[in-house]
Amino acid sequence: xxxxxxxxxxxxxxxxxxxxxxxxxxxxxxxxxxxxxxxxxxxxxxxxxxxxxxxxxxxxxxxxxxxxxxxxxxxxxxxxxxxxxxxxxxxxxxxxxxxxxxxxxxxxxxxxxxxxxxxxxxxxxxxxxxxxxxxxxxxxxxxxxxxxxxxxxxxx
Numbered sequence: 001x002x003x004x005x006x007x008x009x010x011x012x013x014x015x016x017x018x019x020x021x022x023x024x025x026x027x028x029x030x031x032x033x034x035x036x037x038x039x040x041x042x043x044x045x046x047x048x049x050x051x052x053x054x055x056x057x058x059x060x061x062x063x064x065x066x067x068x069x070x071x072x073x074x075x076x077x078x079x080x081x082x083x084x085x086x087x088x089x090x091x092x093x094x095x096x097x098x099x100x101x102x103x104x105x106x107x108x109x110x111x112x113x114x115x116x117x118x119x120x121x122x123x124x125x126x127x128x129x130x131x132x133x134x135x136x137x138x139x140x141x142x143x144x145x146x147x148x149x150x151x152x153x154x155x156x
Contacts, residue, residue: 003060011054015128017047018090018121025114037110041097044117048094051087058083075133082127089120 021043028036062076093116100109 002064003057004064007054007057007061010050010057011128011131013050014047014054014090015124017043017050018093018117018124021047022114022118022121025117029111029114034107034110037114038101038104040114040117041101041110044090044093044097044113044120045101048091048097051090051094055083055087075130079127079130079134082123082130086120086123086127089116089123093117093120 021040024036024043025040028034028040058080062080093113096109096113096116100106100113103109
């Protein structure tokens with residue numbers, strides 16, 4: 001099992017959980033359902049817990065992926081940059097969510113955490129979109145790589 005495979009397995013949790021937490025939390029806020037807001041806080045905590053494995057496996061896989069002939073290094077570097085900036089607000093949202101669950105009666109804190117989660121999920125979503133531009137697969141030998149020359153396909 002490679003770092004790339006581990007990253008592909010672990011990165012889905014913070015993406016899906018942060019976005020679903022935000023949507024459910026905003027819906028609960030809009031409808032005045034405290035239990036949905038509390039569920040959003042729990043989902044943000046779990047999402048923040050999965051950021052570390054996703055981030056660390058992504059760092060380990062980045063060098064391997066960037067060495068491929070068919071992956072532009074700039075794509076990987078941009079994804080890595082935004083992954084760092086996505087982890088910060090998601091960790092913050094998770095820590096604040098844990099505190100907000102402890103202070104159950106503080107509605108303003110709960111809703112502030114949902115807004116921080118919204119910011120985090122937007123950045124996580126953008127980072128995920130950047131990561132979708134990275135091609136995953138086996139390393140291709142240069143001699144077998146087709147190139148395009150003025151609309152005519154030829155092999156090197």
